[in-house]
C-alpha cells in the first residue's frame with residue numbers, strides 16, 4: 001500500500017472525469033460521495049454498514065469534535081479512525097463553514113474567529129493554525145484549509161474581502177500543515193458567484209500549491225441554476241491534475257450536474273438526515289414513507305436496490321416503523337439512502353469510463369421524471 005497521497009486522473013468524458021485517489025488508508029475512486037460523520041458517527045449506521053454501501057471515505061466535522069469530545073481527547077484515545085472504528089480515509093472540514101452558521105455567536109478578525117459553543121455557550125477560538133492542529137490531532141487523512149465564508153446575501157465587496165482573507169488564511173494553513181507524507185491538504189476556492197473573484201482565488205491557491213482543491217461558498221441558497229452557471233467555469237480554474245471537491249452538495253441531481261462539470265468529490269448530510277425523517281431517495285426521485293399510500297403496500301421501496309431496507313422489508317413495514325418512530329426506521333432509510341448515493345456514484349464512474357456519460361444522464365433524468373411507482 002502506498003505511503004503517499006496521490007491522484008491519478010482516469011477517463012474524461014465531456015466535462016466529467018474518473019480518477020483514483022491513493023492514500024495509506026485506502027483508495028478513493030472518483031467521482032466520490034462522502035457520507036457525513038459529524039460527531040464521529042454516521043448517524044444510525046455502524047461503520048461496517050457504511051462501508052458495505054461502497055463508501056470509501058467519510059467526512060468528519062472539526063467544529064463538532066473540537067467542542068465534544070475535544071480533539072485532544074480523541075488524540076489520546078488513538079485518533080479519530082480508531083475512536084469511531086473506521087479504518088478508511090477521513091476528510092475533515094476546517095470548522096470555518098460551521099462557525100459561520102453560528103451567526104450572532106461568532107466574531108471574525110483578521111487573525112481568526114471567536115465563537116460561542118452551541119452546546120453550552122462556552123467561548124472558543126479558531127485560527128488557521130489551530131484548525132490545522134485540531135485536524136492533525138484527529139488524524140485526518142485529508143485536511144481542509146481554514147476559511148471564512150460570508151453569510152449570504154452579501155455584496156461583491158464583502159465577498160471579495162472575505163475571499164482575500166481566506167486566501168491569506170490558506171497560506172497560513174499551508175505553513176501550519178508542513179510536510180506530512182500520506183496526508184493531504186486541500187485549498188478552498190471562494191468568491192461567491194463572481195467568476196472574476198473565483199479566478200483570483202484560484203490563482204492565489206495555485207501559487208501556494210495544494211494536494212487538492214475545493215470549491216467553497218456554493219450550495220448556500222443560490223439555487224441550482226446559479227450554482228451550475230458557476231460550475232460551468234469554476235472547476236476549470238483549478239488544476240486539472242488534482243482532485244476537485246464541491247463542498248456540501250447535495251441532492252442527487254445537483255451531484256450529477258456537478259460531476260458533468262468536472263467535480264470529483266462531494267459530501268452532504270442529506271441522505272443520512274433525510275433517512276431520519278422518513279424521506280427516501282430513489283432512482284424515481286424522493287419518496288415520503290410517512291405517506292398513507294404506503295400503509296398496505298407489500299412491495300419493496302426500490303426493487304433494484306440491494307440494501308437491507310429494500311431486500312428484507314416492504315413499504316408497508318417502512319411506513320409503520322417511520323410512523324411509530326421506531327429506531328429501525330432511521331437505520332433502514334439511512335442505509336437505503338447512502339446505498340442509493342453510492343450506487344449513483346458507481347453508475348456515473350462506469351458510464352464515464354465507458355464514454356457514455358451523456359446517455360447515462362438522459363436515462364437518469366428520464367427515470368426520475370417518471371416519478372414513484374403507482375400506488376397499489
Ligand SMILES: [Zn+2]
Pocket residue numbers: 301302305306307308309310311335336337339
Ligand atoms: Zn434500498
